[in-house]
Amino acid sequence: xxxxxxxxxxxxxxxxxxxxxxxxxxxxxxxxxxxxxxxxxxxxxxxxxxxxxxxxxxxxxxxxxxxxxxxxxxxxxxxxxxxxxxxxxxxxxxxxxxxxxxxxxxxxxxxxxxxxxxxxxxxxxxxxxxxxxxxxxxxxxxxxxxxxxxxxxxxxxxxxxxxxxxxxxxxxxxxxxxxxxxxxxxxxxxxxxxxxxxxxxxxxxxxxxxxxxxxxxxxxxxxxxxxxxxxxxxxxxxxxxxxxxxxxxxxxxxxxxxxxxxxxxxxxxxxxxxxxxxxxxxxxxxxxxxxxxxxxxxxxxxxxxxxxxxxxxxxxxxxxxxxxxxxxxxxxxxxxxxxxxxxxxxxxxxxxxxxxxxxxxxxxxxxxxxxxxxxxxxxxxxxxxxxxxxxxxxxxxxxxxxxxxxxxxxxxxxxxxxxxxxxxxxxxxxxxxxxxxxxxxxxxxxxxxxxxxxxxxxxxxxxxxxxxxxxxxxxxxxxxxxxxxxxxxxxxxxxxxxxxxxxxxxxxxxxxxxxxxxxxxxxxxxxxxxxxxxxxxxxxxxxxxxxxxxxxxxxxxxxxxxxxxxxxxxxxxxxxxxxxxxxxxxxxxxxxxxxxxxxxxxxxxxxxxxxxxxxxxxxxxxxxxxxxxxxxxxxxxxxxxxxxxxxxxxxxxxxxxxxxxxxxxxxxxxxxxxxxxxxxxxxxxxxxxxxxxxxxxxxxxxxxxxxxxxxxxxxxxxxxxxxxxxxxxxxxxxxxxxxxxxxxxxxxxxxxxxxxxxxxxxxxxxxxxxxxxxxxxxxxxxxxxxxxxxxxxxxxxxxxxxxxxxxxxxxxxxxxxxxxxxxxxxxxxxxxxxxxxxxxxxxxxxxxxxxxxxxxxxxxxxxxxxxxxxxxxxxxxxxxxxxxxxxxxxxxxxxxxxxxxxxxxxxxxxxxxxxxxxxxxxxxxxxxxxxxxxxxxxxxxxxxxxxxxxxxxxxx
Numbered sequence: 034x035x036x037x038x039x040x041x042x043x044x045x046x047x048x049x050x051x052x053x054x055x056x057x058x059x060x061x062x063x064x065x066x067x068x069x070x071x072x073x074x075x076x077x078x079x080x081x082x083x084x085x086x087x088x089x090x091x092x093x094x095x096x097x098x099x100x101x102x103x104x105x106x107x108x109x110x111x112x113x114x115x116x117x118x119x120x121x122x123x124x125x126x127x128x129x130x131x132x133x134x135x136x137x138x139x140x141x142x143x144x145x146x147x148x149x150x151x152x153x154x155x156x157x158x159x160x161x162x163x164x165x166x167x168x169x170x171x172x173x174x175x176x177x178x179x180x181x182x183x184x185x186x187x188x189x190x191x192x193x194x195x196x197x198x199x200x201x202x203x204x205x206x207x208x209x210x211x212x213x214x215x216x217x218x219x220x221x222x223x224x225x226x227x228x229x230x231x232x233x234x235x236x237x238x239x240x241x242x243x244x245x246x247x248x249x250x251x252x253x254x255x256x257x258x259x260x261x262x263x264x265x266x267x268x269x270x271x272x273x274x275x276x277x278x279x280x281x282x283x284x285x286x287x288x289x290x291x292x293x294x295x296x297x298x299x300x301x302x303x304x305x306x307x308x309x310x311x312x313x314x315x316x317x318x319x320x321x322x323x324x325x326x327x328x329x330x331x332x333x334x335x336x337x338x339x340x341x342x343x344x345x346x347x348x349x350x351x352x353x354x355x356x357x358x359x360x361x362x363x364x365x366x367x368x369x370x371x372x373x374x375x376x377x378x379x380x381x382x383x384x385x386x387x388x389x390x391x392x393x394x395x396x397x398x399x400x401x402x403x404x405x406x407x408x409x410x411x412x413x414x415x416x417x418x419x420x421x422x423x424x425x426x427x428x429x430x431x432x433x434x435x436x437x438x439x440x441x442x443x444x445x446x447x448x449x450x451x452x453x454x455x456x457x458x459x460x461x462x463x464x465x466x467x468x469x470x471x472x473x474x475x476x477x478x479x480x481x482x483x484x485x486x487x488x489x490x491x492x493x494x495x496x497x498x499x500x501x502x503x504x505x506x507x508x509x510x511x512x513x514x515x516x517x518x519x520x521x522x523x524x525x526x527x528x529x530x531x532x533x534x535x536x537x538x539x540x541x542x543x544x545x546x547x548x549x550x551x552x553x554x555x556x557x558x559x560x561x562x563x564x565x566x567x568x569x570x571x572x573x574x575x576x577x578x579x580x581x582x583x584x585x586x587x588x589x590x591x592x593x594x595x596x597x598x599x600x601x602x603x604x605x606x607x608x609x610x611x612x613x614x615x616x617x618x619x620x621x622x623x624x625x626x627x628x629x630x631x632x633x634x635x636x637x638x639x640x641x642x643x644x645x646x647x648x649x650x651x652x653x654x655x656x657x658x659x660x661x662x663x664x665x666x667x668x669x670x671x672x673x674x675x676x677x678x679x680x681x682x683x684x685x686x687x688x689x690x691x692x693x694x695x696x697x698x699x700x701x702x703x704x705x706x707x708x709x710x711x712x713x714x715x716x717x718x719x720x721x722x723x724x725x726x727x728x729x730x731x732x733x734x735x736x737x738x739x740x741x742x743x744x745x746x747x748x749x750x751x752x753x754x755x756x757x758x759x760x761x762x763x764x765x766x767x768x769x770x771x772x773x774x775x776x777x778x779x780x781x782x783x784x785x786x787x788x789x790x791x792x793x794x795x796x797x798x799x800x801x802x803x804x805x806x807x808x809x810x811x812x813x814x815x816x817x818x819x820x821x822x823x824x825x826x827x828x829x830x831x832x833x834x835x836x837x838x839x840x841x842x843x844x845x846x847x848x849x850x851x852x853x854x855x856x857x858x859x860x861x862x863x864x865x866x867x868x869x870x871x872x873x874x875x876x877x878x879x880x881x882x883x884x885x886x887x888x889x890x891x892x893x894x895x896x897x898x899x900x901x902x903x904x905x906x907x908x909x910x911x912x913x914x915x916x917x918x919x920x921x922x923x924x925x926x927x928x929x930x931x932x933x934x935x936x937x938x939x940x941x942x943x944x945x946x947x948x949x950x951x952x953x954x955x956x957x958x959x960x961x962x963x964x965x966x967x968x969x970x971x972x973x974x975x976x977x978x979x980x981x982x983x984x985x986x987x988x989x
Contacts, residue, residue, distance in 0.1 A: 034063065034113070034138065034187055034880040035063040035064065035065070035113075035116065036061075036063065036064045036114055036116045036117070036118055036131055036135065037064070037067065037108075037112035037113060037114040037120070037191070037809060038054075038056060038064055038065065038067070038117075038119075038120050039066075039067050039069070039105055039108030039117060039119050039120070040052065040066060040069065040120050040121070040122055041069045041101045041105050041108065041119075041121065041122065042069065042070055042071060042073065042077050042081065042104075042122035043069055043070075043071040043072070043073050043077070043122075044073045045072060045077050045105075045122035045123060046073075046075040046076040046080055047123075047628075048122060048234060049077055049080050049122045049123075050080055050084075051125050052121075052122050052123065052125050053066065053068075053080075053081070053091065053195070053774070055125035055127070055232075056091075056124045057084075057088065057122075058128045058329055059126065059128055059130065059131045059132065060128050060131075060132045061129075061131035061132035061135055063135075064090060064131060064549065065091070065092065065112075065113060065114060066090060066091045066092070067092050067094060067111050067112060067122075068084075068085075068091065068092070068093045068094070068108050069094050069095075069096065069104040069108050070094070070095040070096070070120075071096060071098050071099060071100070071101070071103070071104040072095075072096065072097050072099070077122070078095060081093045084549070088456075092111070094107060094111060097439065097680040099202065100202055100205070100233070100503075101200075101208065102199075102201060102202040102204065102208045103202045104345060105119055105199070106200055106202070107206075109194060109195065109199055109846065112191065114677050114689060115190065115192075116135070116188050116189070116190060116191060117188070117189050117191050117194055118185060118188050118189070119130070119184045119185060119209070120267060120601065121185065122234060123234045123236060124183075124185050124231070124233050125234070125781070126185065126230060126231060127231075127232070129952060130149060130230035130232055131188070133147075133149065133226050133228055133230060134149060134187075134226065135147070137226055139225055140505055141224060144222050144223065144224055145189065145190040145193050145216070145220070145221035145222050145223065146187050146188065146189040146190065146193070146221055146223040146224075147188050147225070147226065148169055148182050148224070148225040149167045149186065149187075149222055149225070149226050149228055149229065149230045149231050150164055150186065150225075150226070150229030150231070151164050151183040151185070151230075151231035151232045152164060152231075152233065152985075153234075153338075154230065154232050154235060155235050155336045155337065155338050156234075156235065156236075156336050159340075160338065161235075161329075161332070161510040162329075162339060162416070163229045164182075164183070164229075165225060165229075166182045166186075166225045167181075168701040169223045169224055169225040170223075171275075172213060172216075172223050173214065173218050173269075173272050174276060176181055176210065176213050176214035176217055176253060176254075176258060177258030177259060177275065177276045177280070177284060178255065178258075178284045178287065179210075179288065180209065180210035180213070181210075181213050181217075182213070183231055184209040185231050185233075187213075188328060189216065189221075192222070194212070194216065196219060196265070196266070196267075197214070197215040197216050197219060197265065198264050201820075203686075204250045204253065204254075204435075205246055205250060206243075206246060206247050206251075206838055207247065207250040207251050207253075207254050208252045209831050210251070210254050211253075211254045213258070213951065214254060215256065215264060215265050216273075217263045217272075218267065218272045219265050219266075219267060220256075220269040221562060222269075228502045235333065237335065237336055238307070241489060242295050242333050242334045243295065243297070243299075243312070244293060244294070244295035244296030244297075244299065244301075244306060244311075245296070246883070247293030247295060247330075248288070248291070248306055248309055249309060251291070251292070252288070252310070253289050255281070255285055255288060256281065256285075257275070258275050258276045259275045259277075259278050259281040259284070260274055260278070260818075261273060261274050261564055262275070277961060279961070280824045281314070281803060282313040282314065282560065282766070283315045283317065283318065283319075283546075285310050285315075285922060286310065286315045286318055286360070286363075286364050286366075287323060288326070289306055289307060289310055290322075290323045290326035290327050290356075290360070291326045291329075291330045292330075293356045293360075294324075294326060294328075294333075295330050295331075295333060295334060296327070296331065297331050297349050297353060297356065298332065298333060298335060298337075298349070299334045300332035301352075302352060302356075302361040303356045304355060304356055307360065307363045310363070313408060314364055314367050314897055315364045315365075315366065316365045316367065316851050317419055318364055318369050318450050319532065320369055320372035320373045320376055320884075323360075323369065323373045324373050325555055327373070327377065328342070328377060330382055331345070331349055331353075332345075333949055340384050340386040342380065342384055342385070343381055343382075343384075343385040343386070343387065343391065343393070343679070343913055346381050346394075346914070348680060350394065352710075353374070353377065353507070354374065355369035357369065357374065358370050363702050365850050365851055365918055366883025367847070367882045367885070367916075368385050368882035368884070368886075368917070368919060369885075370879065370885075371884075371885035372882060372884050372885045372919060373808045374394060375396070375418065375884060375885075376393075377394075378394040378396035378418070379391040379396060379418075379434075381393040381396075382396055382397075382398035382420050383398075383420070386867070388400065388522045389422060390412075392412070392413055395414060395415060395416055395417045395418060396416065396417075396418045397412035397416040397420070397437070398422070399412075399419065399422070399472070400423075400424060401421075401422070401423055401451070401911035402423055402425065402428055403423060403424065403425050403430075403455075403459065403602075403604070404425060404604075404605065404606050404607055405604070405605050406605070406837070407444040407447055407448050407603060407604045408444050409439060409442065409443045410441060410442045410444075410447065411441045412437050412442075414440070416437050417436065417437050417888055418434060418435075418436065418437065418923055419434065419436070419442050420432055420434055420647070421433050421435065421442075421447070421450075422456055423432070423451050423454070425455075425459060426462070430455045430458055430459070431452050433454050433922065434921065434926075435450055435922075435923065436891075436923045436927055438657050438658055438659045438689070438888050438889075439657070442657070443759070444604075445655060445657075446655050446657050447783060448603045448604065448924075449599055449655040449919055452596070452598045452599035452603060452656075453654060456591075456594050456595040456597075456598040457506075458515065458526075459598050459602055460598055461502070461503065461510055463602055463607050463614070464486070464506060465502045465607070466607045467607075467612060467613075468485075468513055468517065469505065469506075471485075472484060472490070477529075479803075480492055480495075480808065481494075481495055482492065483495065483505060483508075483509055485513075485516075490509045490512050490513065491505070491508045491509035493505075493670070501961070509839075514594055514614075516595075517615060518539060518597055518614055518615055519539055519543075519582060519586065519593075520582075521542055521615060522771070524542060525541065525543060525544035526542050526544060527545045527546070527547060527579065527656075528546050529547045530549075530576065531548075531549055531690050532555065533548065533549075533550045533552065533553060533554060534554040534555070535548075535554075535555060535556070535559060535922050536555070536556040536557075537555055537556070537557055537585070538557075538559065538561065538622055539557060539564070539585065539618075540559065540560055540615050540618035540622060541619070541622075543578045543581050543582050543585075544581075545575055545576065545577050545578050545580075545581075547569045547574055547577040548572060548573065548574065548575070548576060548580060551571055552568060552569070553568070553569050553571050553576055555567045555568070555569060555581065555584070556697060557588075558619075558622070559593055559597050559618060560596065560597065560600035560601070560618035560625070561621050561622035561623070561624070561625025561644055562596050562599070562695050563695045563697050564585075564589050564592060564593060564596060564648060564692055565588065565642075565648035566643065566644040566661065567588040567589075567590070567646075567648075569581065569584045580897055581759055582718075582814060582921060588647075588798045589649065590648070590649050590797075591649060591796075592648050592653050595653075596653075596776075597739070600617075600618060600621040601614055601621055602614075603619035625693055625695075628644040636680055636688060637680060637688055637689045637691045638663055638667070638677065638679060638688045638689070638690045638691070639677065639678035639691050639692075639693050639696050639979045640666065640670055640676075640677060640690065640691065640692040640693065641676040641677065641678060641693065641696040642693065642696065642697050643694075645909075646934055647789075647792065647934065648909070651929025651932075651933065651950070651951060652694060652934070654692075654694065654926070654930070655691070655692065655693065656926065656927070656929070656930030657689060657691055658687075658689075658692065658888075658892050658927070659690070659693070659694075659888055659889040659892055660687035660688055660690060661687055662690065662892040663687055663690050664896050665892065665893050666892065666896050666931070667901070668897075668900045669896040669897070669899045669900040669903075669932060671929065672899075672900045672903045673805070673899070673900075673903055673909065675984065678696060683738065685958040691914075692930045694700075721813075740802075740803055741800035741802060742786075742794075742801040742802075742803065743800040743801075743807055743946065744943040745791055745806070745807065745944045746806050746807070746944075746971055746973075747787075747806075747807040747809060747937065747953060747954065747955045748806065748807065748808050748809060748956055749809050749937075749939065749955040749956065749958065750766060750771075750808070750809070750810045750811070750821070750958050751764040751765060751810070751814070752764060752765035752766070752810050752814050753765065753766055753767075753768055753771050753814075753816055753817065753820040753821040753824075753854065754767070754768070754814075754816045754820055754855075755767055755893075760767050763959060763961065764900055764959065764960065765960050766958055766960050766962075768820050768824065768961065770964075771820075771821065772824050773964050774958070774964065775824055775825070775827075775828040776828065777964065777967070777968060778830065779829065779830075780969075781802060782874075783803075783804045783806045783830075783850050784805060784809060784829075785805075785806060785807065785808065785831040785832075786801055786805040787807075787831075788807065788833070788911075788912055788935045789952075790805075790809070791944065792950060794946070795946045795948070798946045808831070808832045808833070809832065809833045809834075809914065809955065810832055810833070810834045810835065811835050811876055811914055812835070812836075812845055812876060813835065813836040813837065813841070813857050813876070814855055815855070815856040815858055815862065816855070816860070817832075817834055817858065817866075818858060818862050818865075818866060822866065822869070822871070826869075831870055831871070832865075832871055832872070833873070833874055833912060834871060834872070834874070835874045835876035835878055835913075835937075836857075836858070836863070836873055836874070836902060837857070837876045837878070837880045837898075837916075838875060838876075838877070838878050838898035838901040839861060839867075839878045839879050839897070839898070839901065840879070840880070841857060841858065841863070841901075841905075842857060842858070844856055845857065846879075847880040847881075847916075863905070863906070864906075867906060872912075873902065873906060873910065874910060874913060874914060874935075874937075875895070875898040875899060875910055875913045875914070875933070876898075876913075876914050876916060877894040877895070877898050877915075878894045878897040878898040878901070879894065880892070880918060881894060881917055882917040883915055883920060884917035884919040884921050884923075884924050885919060888923070891928070892927050892930070892931060894931065895913065895927065895931030895932075896932075899931055899932055910933075911933055911934040911935060912933065912934070912935040912936075912937065913928050913933040913935065913937070914937040915928075915936060917939070918938050918940070920936065920952065925951035925952055926951075928951060933951070934951075935950055936951035936952055936953065937953050937955055938950075938952055938953065938954055939955060940954035940955070940957065941955075941956060941957060942954045942956070942973070943956070943973045945969075956970050956971060958970075
């Protein structure tokens with residue numbers, strides 16, 4: 034295998050030597066280089082000829098200036114070998130570049146191209162982010178939205194380039210992008226390597242930094258990708274007409290943000306660029322893609338790198354806001370300006386090279402060391418979002434995000450959020466300092482085993498990619514935690530529970546419990562902090578200690594570890610006395626029982642623990658909520674029959690609101706104004722939650738025991754109706770197509786399951802039996818009753834419908850600017866469907882994108898909708914579907930604090946055991962989906978759209 038490297042060069046005297054030097058340093062030697070001097074007026078030609086004189090593999094050709102594309106086409110004609118690489122005269126390659134790419138091609142003889150990673154390099158030598166081709170298996174689809182990879186990152190088969198007709202010399206920029214698109218449309222096959230071996234030199238005079246010019250050329254390429262291209266003689270049949278035309282507007286709007294970033298980076302206003310897009314609208318823009326377009330492109334005109342953003346943010350912030358507001362007005366994408374700004378502010382803080390605290394817009398970043406005392410955080414006025422980097426002994430664990438309510442983030446809340454996210458690595462570091470150092474590690478061939486006294490606590494094969502104790506903790510940490518906390522050597526005197534309830538702290542020895550009734554309610558605590566309420570059956574008047582321990586462990590799962598870490602390890606040195614975890618928890622329990630320990634809650638309106646909800650869900654998480662939302666939160670709590678503690682001190686100012694899962698003993702009885710039918714329903718659900726007896730969802734055919742579901746398809750529909758306009762064709766599925774999908778599900782053995790069933794499977798990490806599926810319907814259209822439900826009944830499936838609470842019985846007014854309004858279900862329809870087994874959840878109060886809102890507005894959307902739905906349905910509502918899929922950590926936190934257990938997003942993938950209950954992904958079913966595509970999606974074989982930001986977020 035031999036490679037021809039084609040180097041167009043115009044006035045490249047400053048950089049050409051470095052470029053050719055990188056070729057001479059290649060570990061792969063079977064290459065030739067053709068330098069095309071494109072009408073240079075400096076020493077470019079003489080430099081190239083000097084290199085050619087020293088190495089016969091280098092040739093030089095000259096032509097009048099005709100542009101890069103013309104020079105590349107000349108080089109193609111002069112090339113002698115079957116494989117090509119295009120290298121600009123200001124870029125360079127690492128020594129292994131050609132070796133690794135040709136090795137990939139030799140390994141897979143059916144490939145037409147191999148792609149490396151690449152990175153930009155600033156004039157001062159600093160590097161930008163490493164880049165990789167996002168989807169090498171489908172370069173054409175990617176190329177209809179963005180340039181798929183840097184030109185010199187790919188070795189390509191020469192016949193592919195020649196068949197495509199060479200480079201389009203009418204494009205001033207984007208000619209490489211256009212070439213890759215044509216080659217991919219013709220069916221070229223690519224694979225990528227993991228190495229980043231291509232270097233892209235940033236220059237302030239580059240042709241690729243003119244926003245308007247780049248956008249004009251890019252729009253030509255994008256539009257070609259969404260239609261037939263006569264230049265491609267033999268396209269792959271599925272690409273003959275390009276990708277679906279309805280995707281064009283989104284691709285154009287998204288890439289306009291790249292052109293806008295270049296313009297803003299040059300110090301100019303970018304709003305006029307939107308005029309290049311025409312009159313189309315696109316309400317479903319992705320704020321993540323827009324964020325990355327702007328974040329990367331603004332840096333280029335001044336040859337900046339991501340760590341410079343904190344410096345340039347004050348310079349460009351107003352222009353970015355102005356463009357995003359214009360983008361929102363033109364596209365009709367709800368809240369896209371605020372959603373994008375939130376993401377940009379987060380990136381600015383994350384990439385800042387200086388120590389925190391840092392503020393960008395409404396976001397404030399801090400760094401917290403968990404082995405030092407945790408204190409309240411008071412961000413600058415106007416901040417609404419706290420980005421907290423969590424460190425242990427100076428080492429970063431990661432970040433959490435919390436809302437700033439009432440001007441601060443209390444240490445009480447911060448500790449809970451840190452433990453909820455990082456309990457496991459914190460516990461591992463603590464055990465490494467204490468317990469693990471006393472273990473005996475034995476080598477047994479290729480395996481190792483860990484022994485505690487005479488007991489083997491674990492055996493495994495070491496992974497060279499992980500530190501020894503990190504892997505050891507993942508193998509044996511849970512067992513050690515149980516020994517340290519749950520299984521002490523002390524014996525406890527038996528206890529008597531005469532009134533059917535008792536409390537137990539797991540740090541104390543667990544006793545046998547004698548009870549008069551057949552059932553016992555156990556209030557479990559950890560270090561004096563509430564774990565939850567667990568119900569156990571009592572036989573023959575006694576509940577043995579092992580039975581008690583087993584019930585508590587089964588109900589609490591990992592939550593006991595989170596609380597133990599929060600109460601025993603945070604805010605103090607890891608080796609501070611007392612040394613043992615159990616003794617630390619006992620000390621915490623004594624402090625919690627001391628007089629005055631609850632004074633921090635005295636001036637607050639406290640929402641007490643939601644004991645009827647499962648342990649380890651949002652019911653276990655502390656929250657501080659905006660004081661101004663108190664009326665809505667009180668209404669929601671009273672409707673649900675939840676208990677409140679009013680402030681001990683009154684006054685004219687609104688009181689902060691706290692959801693306190695620890696608050697049980699001080700809670701009054703429910704107010705008598707609560708509807709009498711609500712409380713019994715709550716209590717019954719509580720019993721069913723506690724005993725794990727929620728009724729399984731009705732479903733399709735039962736699958737055999739050999740088939741299990743560890744990755745669950747949660748399907749998202751909107752309307753089931755005949756298609757009468759473009760919007761309905763996009764978001765509505767025809768009854769015929771819906772019936773085909775249901776028929777496939779039944780024939781394939783799928784059955785409906787509930788969100789609660791999936792929660793239990795996630796907690797236990799045990800697959801559901803058979804093939805499971807959840808069908809959800811957003812917005813609550815009337816055609817669910819008339820079209821969808823009859824078909825669901827016919828094929829034996831259930832469904833969950835998410836309602837916009839303040840729009841019940843009206844129309845989808847939120848869509849009035851882009852589509853004809855459609856009728857929504859009324860309350861009589863909803864009650865009728867509920868009697869038939871349909872489940873209902875919240876889709877907010879007014880269908881606003883929550884991640885564009887302030888904490889106060891988010892809480893009002895969650896609390897108001899819950900109060901309305903529970904008042905009318907007269908039963909708990911535990912699931913929330915985020916309108917427009919607009920959610921993030923802060924939205925999830927606040928919606929959970931409003932009383933919801935489940936949050937359903939629009940992230941397009943199957944759900945796994947490790948998803949957040951408040952961030953469950955769904956697979957959207959669109960009117961344009963074929964049955965084949967539907968099947969592929971629910972089986973996890975493919976997705977309709979690969980987000981450009983997914984890999985980039987991983988890199989950050």
